[in-house]
Amino acid sequence: xxxxxxxxxxxxxxxxxxxxxxxxxxxxxxxxxxxxxxxxxxxxxxxxxxxxxxxxxxxxxxxxxxxxxxxxxxxxxxxxxxxxxxxxxxxxxxxxxxxxxxxxxxxxxxxxxxxxxxxxxxxxxxxxxxxxxxxxxxxxxxxxxxxxxxxxxxxxxxxxxxxxxxxxxxxxxxxxxxxxxxxxxxxxxxxxxxxxxxxxxxxxxxxxxxxxxxxxxxxxxxxxxxxxxxxxxxxxxxxxxxxxxxxxxxxxxxxxxxxx
Amino acid sequence: xxxxxxxxxxxxxxxxxxxxxxxxxxxxxxxxxxxxxxxxxxxxxxxxxxxxxxxxxxxxxxxxxxxxxxxxxxxxxxxxxxxxxxxxxxxxxxxxxxxxxxxxxxxxxxxxxxxxxxxxxxxxxxxxxxxxxxxxxxxxxxxxxxxxxxxxxxxxxxxxxxxxxxxxxxxxxxxxxxxxxxxxxxxxxxxxxxxxxxxxxxxxxxxxxxxxxxxxxxxxxxxxxxxxxxxxxxxxxxxxxxxxxxxxxxxxxxxxxxxxxxxxxxxxxxxxxxxxxxxxxxxxxxxxxxxxxxxxxxxxxxxxxxxxxxxxxxxxxxxxxxxxxxxxxxxxxxxxxxxxxxxxxxxxxxxxxxxxxxxxxxxxxxxxxxxxxxxxxxxxxxxxxxxxxxxxxxxxxxxxxxxxxxxxxxxxxxxxxxxxxxxx
Numbered sequence: 001x002x003x004x005x006x007x008x009x010x011x012x013x014x015x016x017x018x019x020x021x022x023x024x025x026x027x028x029x030x031x032x033x034x035x036x037x038x039x040x041x042x043x044x045x046x047x048x049x050x051x052x053x054x055x056x057x058x059x060x061x062x063x064x065x066x067x068x069x070x071x072x073x074x075x076x077x078x079x080x081x082x083x084x085x086x087x088x089x090x091x092x093x094x095x096x097x098x099x100x101x102x103x104x105x106x107x108x109x110x111x112x113x114x115x116x117x118x119x120x121x122x123x124x125x126x127x128x129x130x131x132x133x134x135x136x137x138x139x140x141x142x143x144x145x146x147x148x149x150x151x152x153x154x155x156x157x158x159x160x161x162x163x164x165x166x167x168x169x170x171x172x173x174x175x176x177x178x179x180x181x182x183x184x185x186x187x188x189x190x191x192x193x194x195x196x197x198x199x200x201x202x203x204x205x206x207x208x209x210x211x212x213x214x215x216x217x218x219x220x221x222x223x224x225x226x227x228x229x230x231x232x233x234x235x236x237x238x239x240x241x242x243x244x245x246x247x248x249x250x251x252x253x254x255x256x257x258x259x260x
Numbered sequence: 261x262x263x264x265x266x267x268x269x270x271x272x273x274x275x276x277x278x279x280x281x282x283x284x285x286x287x288x289x290x291x292x293x294x295x296x297x298x299x300x301x302x303x304x305x306x307x308x309x310x311x312x313x314x315x316x317x318x319x320x321x322x323x324x325x326x327x328x329x330x331x332x333x334x335x336x337x338x339x340x341x342x343x344x345x346x347x348x349x350x351x352x353x354x355x356x357x358x359x360x361x362x363x364x365x366x367x368x369x370x371x372x373x374x375x376x377x378x379x380x381x382x383x384x385x386x387x388x389x390x391x392x393x394x395x396x397x398x399x400x401x402x403x404x405x406x407x408x409x410x411x412x413x414x415x416x417x418x419x420x421x422x423x424x425x426x427x428x429x430x431x432x433x434x435x436x437x438x439x440x441x442x443x444x445x446x447x448x449x450x451x452x453x454x455x456x457x458x459x460x461x462x463x464x465x466x467x468x469x470x471x472x473x474x475x476x477x478x479x480x481x482x483x484x485x486x487x488x489x490x491x492x493x494x495x496x497x498x499x500x501x502x503x504x505x506x507x508x509x510x511x512x513x514x515x516x517x518x519x520x521x522x523x524x525x526x527x528x529x530x531x532x533x534x535x536x537x538x539x540x541x542x543x544x545x546x547x548x549x550x551x552x553x554x555x556x557x558x559x560x561x562x563x564x565x566x567x568x569x570x571x572x573x574x575x576x577x578x579x580x581x582x583x584x585x586x587x588x589x590x591x592x593x594x595x596x597x598x599x600x601x602x603x604x605x606x607x608x609x610x611x612x613x614x615x616x617x618x619x620x621x622x623x624x625x626x627x628x629x630x631x632x633x634x635x636x637x638x639x640x641x642x643x644x645x646x647x648x649x650x651x652x653x654x655x656x657x658x659x660x661x662x663x664x665x666x667x668x669x670x671x672x673x674x675x676x677x678x679x680x681x682x683x684x
Contacts (some may be wrong), residue, residue, distance in 0.1 A: 016515035145591065145593075246630065
């Protein structure tokens with residue numbers, strides 16, 4: 001071995017020349033295992049959905065003693081999607097006008113805010129969408145196309161498609177990572193199940209908000225509190241996992257190889 | 261009529277979704293490639309005493325806060341001084357930039373100032389004037405806020421030993437990354453954009469981009485092809501495509517790292533992104549069909565080249581899709597196409613412009629060892645609206661420019677934040 005090669009064996013390469021050491025068989029194994037877990041979770045989806053929606057109904061039954069909550073089902077591709085049926089309410093004209101004014105004012109304030117502009121601009125757009133919704137209810141309330149059951153189905157069916165895609169995408173992202181396979185499985189399950197469990201909590205909250213405060217908040221909840229929120233905590237777990245991997249890789253020379 | 265309208269609205273969402281899925285896959289391939297693929301090394305490891313003559317151009321417009329830092333660092337280069345000159349381009353400065361440059365010119369004979377107080381303003385016009393007096397075979401460009409290390413001129417210049425190399429691009433790293441949330445997020449974007457995106461495009465023989473700073477080109481090619489277009493804001497992107505359609509290649513030199521000052525407040529960043537979008541879209545209008553028809557490009561280079569040309573168009577398309585989505589929602593015609601569209605936003609958040617999606621950034625952060633910063637990944641999602649708005653504004657300006665045939669481009673200088681002595 002030449003002297004320079006000998007030195008290369010001892011130091012972590014400069015970041016421009018770094019590449020992770022990956023065993024091909026381990027890599028194929030990781031993809032296979034994660035894919036199998038993905039398939040297993042998908043096959044349990046009917047069970048997960050029935051139980052999740054069942055718990056949501058139980059919770060709603062306890063907080064709304066006088067209201068009636070039913071579970072209905074509709075087919076979506078290969079799944080029968082259960083969803084909660086109950087009655088909701090249209091906003092009064094006064095409430096719609098108040099919502100319009102408050103949303104517009106908030107939207108302008110958020111738009112003008114100089115600090116954390118990315119977050120405040122997002123909030124500004126969401127409050128603007130809420131203002132549009134209020135305007136719609138002031139002008140065309142009778143044409144509003146959703147009841148609480150139809151919105152309930154739309155929200156949960158959208159969430160189900162998103163969970164499947166999200167699990168597939170994160171499977172592709174977690175599988176090749178250079179760490180213990182058991183840890184990868186744990187993180188993958190953590191991301192997948194947390195998204196599903198928190199997804200049911202989100203669904204519950206949406207039903208309560210729409211039932212309690214009228215249909216006026218449906219658009220903003222669908223757009224701002226739906227799929228994108230799932231990604232925020234999925235990416236958060238992923239980010240922390242990547243941070244853990246980075247920390248451990250920086251301590252292990254043997255995990256890196258020089259670009260050749 | 262209503263049915264046709266709904267069909268059009270849904271058709272639009274599906275088309276944009278398909279285009280975005282293409283981008284998401286492209287970035288996934290880049291992430292995999294940088295993580296575990298075969299890496300292509302630039303020519304920086306070559307040791308050769310037959311180095312080309314080099315002219316370093318530093319465009320400056322009211323740069324008194326940073327001028328002395330970059331001139332001081334460029335004067336300390338290890339490049340042979342008989343093959344080296346620095347041309348600070350003082351373009352209509354009204355502060356003390358001129359005095360600072362003249363002071364350095366007195367101390368170092370290889371610093372040859374160009375003071376411009378007449379003629380067309382702007383970076384491309386300044387560069388064209390400087391190209392007329394530059395003596396080097398190779399021209400390297402550094403923006404005034406950059407802090408080039410001692411060996412970078414050699415690392416960049418040596419790539420031109422290959423006669424097919426028309427331009428070279430180094431890596432940009434924010435020097436003020438720890439300043440606030442914005443600079444930390446920009447550091448992550450830069451990391452994904454350079455460590456993964458650029459390197460992978462170079463690995464895969466696609467279209468690595470010359471970025472207008474921390475890079476250079478052959479002077480004769482640029483002069484023969486008419487110099488810089490003074491009506492285009494993104495002269496760097498324009499040069500990249502000009503090189504490729506002329507049969508030259510662009511090298512990405514990942515090891516040639518240079519420090520930049522990232523914008524520290526959101527308004528400055530908004531203006532910067534809007535300007536990039538305007539310039540990049542001007543280039544898109546000009547080069548879309550040229551790329552498609554070029555006999556010098558392979559199928560994949562054309563494919564990647566077109567996707568790269570459209571990166572500042574996608575946010576506008578996504579924003580339109582958002583309105584489309586809202587209309588469909590209020591018409592009660594939203595169904596399973598909704599999640600497909602909405603999830604593309606997270607998949608692509610920061611995945612357009614010069615930026616990268618979260619998974620590409622994560623790979624870059626692991627390679628760079630950004631252990632704590634990678635935890636900020638979820639914050640990038642909030643950049644979607646911010647970038648979409650300002651990039652779309654830039655896109656509209658580019659359209660107006662092409663309609664009006666606007667010929668005058670002014671300096672829209674990025675505000676500097678450096679404290680005195682901070683760069684030492």
